[in-house]
Amino acid sequence: MDTSEIQAKVVEIIGRYAKNKEAAATATETTNILEDLKVNSARLVDVILDFEDEFDIEVEDDDADAVNTVGDAVALIQSKVA
Amino acid sequence: MIVGNDVVDLRHPENQPRAIHPRFDERVFTPAERAGLTHEVTAHRTRWLMWAAKESAFKVARKLDPGVRFLPRRFSVQLEGKKWAAVRHAAERFRVSFCGGDDWVHATATRFDGSDATREPSGMVERVPGGESSAEYASARVRALARSAVGSVLSIAPREIEIAKVANVPVALRRKLLLPVDFSLSHHGRFLAVAWSLREQRSSQ
Ligand SMILES: CC(C)(COP(=O)(O)OP(=O)(O)OC[C@H]1O[C@@H](n2cnc3c(N)ncnc32)[C@H](O)[C@@H]1OP(=O)(O)O)[C@@H](O)C(=O)NCCC(=O)NCCS
Numbered sequence: 001m002d003t004s005e006i007q008a009k010v011v012e013i014i015g016r017y018a019k020n021k022e023a024a025a026t027a028t029e030t031t032n033i034l035e036d037l038k039v040n041s042a043r044l045v046d047v048i049l050d051f052e053d054e055f056d057i058e059v060e061d062d063d064a065d066a067v068n069t070v071g072d073a074v075a076l077i078q079s080k081v082a
Numbered sequence: 083m084i085v086g087n088d089v090v091d092l093r094h095p096e097n098q099p100r101a102i103h104p105r106f107d108e109r110v111f112t113p114a115e116r117a118g119l120t121h122e123v124t125a126h127r128t129r130w131l132m133w134a135a136k137e138s139a140f141k142v143a144r145k146l147d148p149g150v151r152f153l154p155r156r157f158s159v160q161l162e163g164k165k166w167a168a169v170r171h172a173a174e175r176f177r178v179s180f181c182g183g184d185d186w187v188h189a190t191a192t193r194f195d196g197s198d199a200t201r202e203p204s205g206m207v208e209r210v211p212g213g214e215s216s217a218e219y220a221s222a223r224v225r226a227l228a229r230s231a232v233g234s235v236l237s238i239a240p241r242e243i244e245i246a247k248v249a250n251v252p253v254a255l256r257r258k259l260l261l262p263v264d265f266s267l268s269h270h271g272r273f274l275a276v277a278w279s280l281r282e283q284r285s286s287q
Contacts, residue, residue, distance in 0.1 A: 017096070019217045038217040040270065041152065042133060043096060045110055049103040061153045 001081060003074060006055075010073045013050045017043035029071030055081055083279040084264050085203040086141025086176075086191040088134040091271025092127065093185045094214075099126055110136070110154035118161065127187065131167070131180060134189035135159045138277075139169035139176040141266050142191050145251055146174070168194065181205070188268075190277040203279035206231060210272045220269035227276045228254065232263045235280055 001009075011027050018024035019038035023031065033039050039047060048064045051057065051073065057080035067073050095101055103109075107116055107129065115132055119125045136157040143150040143157075150171070159178075160168045169176040169191065177194040179202060180187055188207050206227055215223070229240035232254045244255045254261040265278035 041137060042102075042106075045106055045154070046103045049105050049109060052105075061155065065151045065153060 001055075003078065006077050006081075007070065007074050009054060010051070010070055010077065013054060014039060014047055014070065014073070016050075017047055027070050029069065029074060031070045032068055033070065033073070034068070051077060057081060083192050083201065083203055083282065084142050084145050085266050085277045085279050086138040086143075086145070087189060087205065087266040087268050087275055087277035088137040088141070089186060089188045089207060089268045089270050089273045089275035090130040090134050091186055091214075091273050092130060094271035097130065097271075112155055112158050115159055128161070131161065131187050131189070132159045134180070134187055135161075135167040135169050135178040135191070138178055138189040138191035138266070138268075139171060141251075142176055142193055143171050143174060145264070146193065148249055181207070186273050188273075188275050190266075192279070201279075203277050204231065204235075205275065205277040207273055207275045210274060214271050215269075220274055224267045224269050224274040224276060225252075227274060228252070228265050228267060228278070231276055231278045232261060232265060235263050235278065236261060 014033055014037060015024040017039045023036050027037065031037060048059050052059055055077050057077065063076055067076060090097065107119060111132060118128050136154050136159060139157050140152045157169050157171045162168060165180055167178040169178055175194040176191045178189050178191045180189050182188055188205065190203055190205050192203060208227060225245045228245055229243040232243055233240040238256060242256050245252055246255055252267055254263055262281045263278055264281045265276055268275045
């Protein structure tokens with residue numbers, strides 16, 4: 001899976017939980033998941049678990065905590081699926 | 083006193099047992115906490131009480147140490163009846179009080195040092211008229227509540243108070259000077275909540 005495919009899937013997953021749907025529709029790699037997309041912290045847990053299922057990876061708590069932006073999520077997933 | 087809070091709308095569709103991820107509990111709760119989720123009738127409320135306890139304690143921990151991260155399983159919760167919980171994180175302990183109704187819970191946390199256990203922070207929960215609000219409304223309205231609360235503690239007109247953020251933590255300013263009231267904001271679904279307390283003044287003696 002290439003970077004743009006991962007990013008599209010990441011944005012789709014986060015979009016399910018984003019309160020700010022408009023910002024989710026135009027999200028880029030610098031978009032902040034909590035601040036810009038207004039995903040709340042409980043839903044961020046669901047986002048991480050959906051990443052695990054979708055990409056068949058395991059995300060440790062420490063890795064999950066370092067995910068602030070869409071780009072962080074894409075980089076993390078890329079490092080796990082490689 | 084440093085305070086943290088968290089409000090949860092128990093009827094929000096996204097919080098329902100069938101809506102959360104099947105591994106949610108495993109991801110955020112310790113085995114001991116999960117043992118409290120085995121009764122179907124009480125599991126939903128207990129889940130969100132424990133979550134709110136963790137998040138409110140995190141907000142206090144983060145003010146005490148900006149390096150603290152929200153890794154939910156590391157904030158271990160011991161419920162003490164329906165109104166209280168003790169939370170541990172590393173060497174810190176927090177005392178959490180709960181209030182709530184049929185469809186919401188609000189947790190307020192303070193650091194527990196054994197000495198001021200009888201002092202409680204103040205809190206206020208407001209139901210959004212007409213159902214769930216936009217993120218913008220929630221943020222603006224909860225700040226208006228915080229300005230009123232801080233203003234009433236210090237006898238200052240709310241319009242003179244500005245709510246700013248320092249490293250993501252909300253603070254109250256008047257003419258750019260930090261006011262001596264610590265507070266915490268939370269909003270979820272149909273509810274907005276503020277908790278506050280006068281910050282301890284250092285004794286000059
Ligand atoms: C602090 C935090 C836990 C709040 O979570 P939330 O459920 O989304 O939101 P709440 O409504 O309870 O609280 C939001 C308010 O908390 C305050 N807040 C934000 N970060 C804060 C912090 N680090 N310390 C204290 N208060 C904070 C803000 O005032 C915010 O309100 P605003 O957006 O109107 O300014 C969240 O913003 C956070 O920093 N999470 C860290 C990462 C994470 O959640 N990981 C989950 C495990 S994978």
